[in-house]
Amino acid sequence: MLINELSKRTSVSIATLRYYENYGMFKGVSDEKVRTNNYKHYDELVVEKIEIIKGAKEVGFTLAEIKDLLENWHSEQLSVEKKIAVVNSKINEVDAKIHQLTEVKKLLARCIEDIENGRC
């Protein structure tokens, strides 16, 4: 698919998609058979990557962190051990964030109580 369809599929603006591609989050490929243009084509893997980007961004990961993760995702250069290590460290970060969110939630629940009891 071309960038317009990619944008519609992912609900991410074309400008943002180009920004991501330029940043190195994913790559489209130009059809070698067509020499008149260099329109880039994107496959389902790119769609998946963008969904990962969206989810990870939403919960506070930076593009740099997400890029790092995506690069390991389907890389041939890294050893199995290293790949697993990278992904595991991200899992730990996610756990830490979940823990922090439950703390925030507790705080908010306490706040509701305080409000109900006029202490707030």
Added chain:
Amino acid sequence: MLINELSKRTSVSIATLRYYENYGMFKGVSDEKVRTNNYKHYDELVVEKIEIIKGAKEVGFTLAEIKDLLENWHSEQLSVEKKIAVVNSKINEVDAKIHQLTEVKKLLARCIEDIENGRC
């Protein structure tokens, strides 16, 4: 306490604390009895607020969102119902983020499997 101690207590730089105060996240008070300076004093409530800011920021809330929450936290102007509504809506946002994070975690766990099975 003065800003230096506040910084040490919270591990937030003085520059950032001033930025937050200026942004309206909290307010220090100048001692009326001392007319030679207008050094601002911060109490434990400010320390608590900063801890909330840190936690909420870490998990993807913007300063604007956090400010909104903190403003309701100890406000006299709002009705009990409105305060509860604001806090409840934040709790829902936190839940949504927790859900999203567990999805991200699932994805990462699947990724580990893929790596182990050489599919990745």
Added chain:
DNA sequence: ATAAAGTATAAACCATACTATATGGTTGTT
């Protein structure tokens, strides 16, 4: 009394993550 450390304010500067604009070429429709 004077140097060092602390405080306040304002303004400039910076990185991240976009968003918009300008330019120019391609494709598709009529």
Added chain:
DNA sequence: AACAACCATATAGTATGGTTTATACTTTAT
């Protein structure tokens, strides 16, 4: 052929969340 709709690249501008720098006054230690 012409016109809209689409694609690519480059560059500039914007918003957020800070950091740095400059200036100046206050407090504290010696």
